[in-house]
Amino acid sequence: MLDANFFTALLSLSLVKATPLVLGAMSGILCERSGIINIGIEGMMLMSAFAGFLGAVFSDSLWVGVLVGVLTGAVMGAFLALLSIRYKVDQIIGGTVINLLAVGITSYFAVIIIDNQSLSGIGVLPIIQIPLLADIPVIGPILFRNQPITFMMLILVFVLHVALFYTPWGLRTRAVGEHPRAADTVGIRVNRMRYLDTTLGGMMAGLAGAFITLESVGSFESGVMTNGRGFIALAVMVSGNWRPINALIIAYIFGVSDALGVRLQLGDVNQLATLLIVAGLGMLIGGALWALTKYLGRRDENKVPVTQIALAVAGLVMVLAPAIVEIPETNIPFQFLGLPPYILTIIIVAGLVGNVRPPAAEGKVYEKQ
Amino acid sequence: MTTETDASRGAESKLGLFSRRVFISILSIVLSLVIGGAIIALSGGDPIDGYLGLWRGAFGKEKAVVETIVKTTPFIFAGLAVAVGFRGGLFNIGVEGQLFVGSICALIAGYAVELPPGIHAAFALLMGALGGAVWAAIPGYLKARTGAHEVITTIMTNYIALRVINWSISQNGPLRLPGSALPETRRVLDSARLPSLTDTTPPLHIGVVIVIVAVFFVYWLLWRTPLGFEIRTVGLNPSAARYAGIKVERTIVLTMVISGALAGLGGAVQVLGLLGYFTTGFNVGLGFDSIAVAMLGSNHPFGVAAGALLFGVMDAGMKTMQLRTQVPRDIVVIIQGLILLFVAAPLLIQPLFRLRQVGEGEQVSISATWGGEG
Amino acid sequence: MDEPVLRVRGITKRFPGVLANDHIDLELRRGEVLAMLGENGAGKSTLMNIIYGLYTQDEGEIYINGRQVEIRNPEDAIRCGIGMVHQHFMLVPVLTVAENLMLGMEHVRGYFFLDKERTIREIEALSKQYGLEVDPRATVEDLPVGAQQRAEIIKVLYRGAEILILDEPTAVLTPQEADDLFMVVRSLTEQGKSIIFITHKLREVMEIADRIVVLRGGKLVGTTTPAETSRAELANMMVGREVLLQVEKEPAAPGEMVLAVRDLRVLDDREHPAVNGVTLEVRAGEVLGVAGVQGNGQRELVEALTGLRKVTGGQVQLLGHDTTHAAPRQVIEIGTAHVPEDRHKHGLVLAYPVEDDLVLCTYYLPPFTRSFNLQPYAIETNAVNLVDAFDIRTPTVATPASSLSGGNQQKVIVAREFSRNVKLLIAAQPTRGIDVGSIEFIHKNIIAQRDAGVAVLLVSAELDEIMALSDRIAVIYKGEIIDTVPAETATREQLGLLMAGVHEAEAGD
Structure with a gap:
């Protein structure tokens, strides 16, 4: 059976695992709210992870590395905007170009710069404890004892939420992504907004990249850095209905699933119990969110989203089961334990897509007729 | 606002449009090679030496030429798979996974059953195509039923396929060659191997013939059959397709099935024609490169074949290049990315060479259905 | 000043x-x-x-x-x-x-x-x-x-x-x-x-x-x-020339029942009720005009009748077949022609050559397809004939539809739909946004179809068009047919009030 310490450690690790997903999703939100589809998040993260690592190694400062990573992201974002707006490349293909180029450039220069000179990393960003708050049981270690980019992620989620819905910039961004012509007719420079927002979005992906090399791994190795997290971030964004706080919640489910995978490889938890918890949590939160969107968007007053509530309840039972009954030991290959996030993504995207509403003008070039 | 006939565009001959496209593709390739050369030079290498190495690796000896042809084959299969998807309005990033599934299905069919030579190979190829088709049908079905965008779902099915296959060839995995220290599978029976036209290594297996048939088949399918008409109509305007009585959902699933079958067949040909078994790293990245191949070939089967040849040349040559000149082989990926960039953004190079703008033609907008509004 | x-x-x-x-x-x-x-x-x-x-x-x-x-x-x-x-x-x-x-x-x-x-x-x-x-x-x-x-x-x-x-x-x-x-x-x-x-x-x-x-x-x-x-x-x-403000036509000679709709209910894209119990009938050889301000359920009505939108209640009978839940192709094959409201979204594949757009609904039938093969020659011949018959101004039949003017694009649709052997013609906003010459041409053709015994359901937001072409006029308001009146006695004022949802009896004071 599992105790409180295990859960605290697990939920804390989950937040760390969720960080690049949330940052990636916010990258997508920034771009897409203004009308530019960004499926190049993966490539932007990869480039920034690489550039950030080099920046840190050559300057011997992790913080300079973070800065380089973020700036690299900004350049990548601006590049996507340039392709989409100036050169009218189909935005999904533009993102694919970025992903392909990122793989090529990082692996080529990784050989030339890192392997040939046998560069090694200079460690990772230190853990920061917020005095007093960090001592609160359970919540303290999870929220107030973290590395800096994780903190930044939490702050940025709320900053972006407020900025998007309560400031002139946010209002203009949303207008540009929904109805660019309307924005244009009241004197808002549509494409200028899109350049700005996509560049900011690139910076978010850049921070996610910096997280990978400078806060999490501490080194750069071609081919194993991003592992599709840029794409999972997209699924997070879609299922969070292009809202930063929803993205945080959904990314956290993925984080839990990831963290459990880590604990499993360490072999200190019961496999079946873990799978039950992950699948259960996914069903619980997914079902609840789904039910909520259904309920809020309902046309018929008496219609209750029964299926979705049942899904959530079943999830709750599965999460609680390991704490109540003894779960037998099993031997599931570790490759399978990594599957839940992918399957979860498919389920979320397939299940929610009818209920979410993307910015109406995304993917379309805005031209003055 | 005012839509009046632009006569010059209306009268644009098909041939003129075609040759302009070809010209742009060639320019893209040249420009990418130049930039790639600059990168090599900047990072301390000798670009001319590097490209010479590449050339020698691809065309140096008879063996090199065979290798180039053999390497081109899977690019054609995968490129056709992507192109069929694009024509049907679907961005099938899952070709990578469908190739793997096709390989594995052909492998299992190749060692688990005993059949007479020839028939066995045909059966294994069929199973490979079937495997790819089924694996592609899942995201196709999800798209048709729920509107889940295939870009996300196919990327996820890629990871799932990869993980499951990695498990199956890991220690104690069901496909692992008993007693081997390496992550490799059992061998297919000789009766399932594709016959070779030469006795070189790699062999010039008859997969090369199959792929040529596939190129013509795809052309026939898309432009000479009612099903092809349906696929292209759905790709260009799903609303109009529905209006015209075409079953859009069914067509989406069928497009994915055909696309996946081509990818699966490609994977099967690789396993049955080359190694005779499957191992980690086999064909990795092929599915992604094929996106560039399809784009390079304007999603036309003949164009795909030409684009694939270019990729085959680079792939065959890069080993020699790295060996002889110390230029890392990953430069090829950069060049490929650049080619895709220039082909996808003709506006980037048009001003450089003062070209007239290419007409819209039958271009599919992939972004149109993002987020499930289709 | x-x-x-x-x-x-x-x-x-x-x-x-x-x-x-x-x-x-x-x-x-x-x-x-x-x-x-x-x-x-x-x-x-x-x-x-x-x-x-x-x-x-x-x-x-x-x-x-x-x-x-x-x-x-x-x-x-x-x-x-x-x-x-x-x-x-x-x-x-x-x-x-x-x-x-x-x-x-x-x-x-x-x-x-x-x-x-x-x-x-x-x-x-x-x-x-x-x-x-x-x-x-x-x-x-x-x-x-x-x-x-x-x-x-x-x-x-x-x-x-x-x-x-x-x-x-x-x-x-x-x-x-x-x-x-x-x-x-x-x-x-x-x-x-x-x-x-x-x-x-x-x-x-x-x-x-x-x-x-x-x-x-x-x-x-x-x-x-x-x-x-x-x-x-x-x-x-x-x-720039004399305009016929009135279309010349003989009185209608209604024949057998072609379309019978009973208590039809349909939802719009946002799942609000859009059509709330519409009942109407169209007979062979007559034009039923559906008048109403845009957005009162006309689009949903047309889409439901043509199988493009799910019906949530009621019944549709087309020439004795129950087509309430029929697929678009079934509706077409029974003999329906549909000139859609949005020609760019539904009516045409703009990137296609004119010849392909002209067989959009019939490409799979002989002579255009024989033994699983499209017949390019038959498709081209068909196009050449129709371009001639319907006076479509296009350089060649291989020209993409996107480079034609709005009026000529609409003529492509009309040519395709009118050239089939149809029993029911559903025309939604058939002349929106096109030049007067094309409008006159299309109006004449609609009346010609009527005189040939086709049942016509004309949906239009232009009251003038409705009054010029219809034999009977049904007014739709908030998804309901609030009244059906004979065209010869209908006045603009009467229709206007109905379009605003006011019955004459109520408006008496």
């Missing part, structure tokens, strides 16, 4: 292949309503977009209160006191009225944050001053069209406009709502605003305008006042 508030001189604008505006001179005086009349494509919108800064003119000058100004973008126009109410509202559907109005000129509180309350107070004041009722806190997409238009007008006033350009403002309104709009327009001019009123409806011009200018083919062809002219004369100026 002597100096006009707005004067344009020698405005010229060229688009590839078209001269959209050809040296246009124009004056707008303070406090007047200047009606601008012209066909689609006459250059009205181009001129207004130039004045509003959405286009830049190739030649010519613009003067505001006698001072020459350069208007490079809408911001400049707003600064000059010019406001435009677009035909398609420039409101973001998911935002509230207040958010839409503050967009681009937001009040800020605490350095960063939107001050919505202040904007709302200002809107309420404006709304009272001009008698434009609207709830600033409502989300735009939840508002009826009339309220959206009021929000759009307030938006323009909120930006301090002295000159208001109203682009086809009555297209989406009932005649009664239009009357309300005219009241607003008068209240605005009384308070010193000047208005350019763009329209192609002659009746409105005579009613609201102080002065009238007519555009044709990018040129200004006449300036007059309602007192000096007549509707026939204006029509003449607009088109």
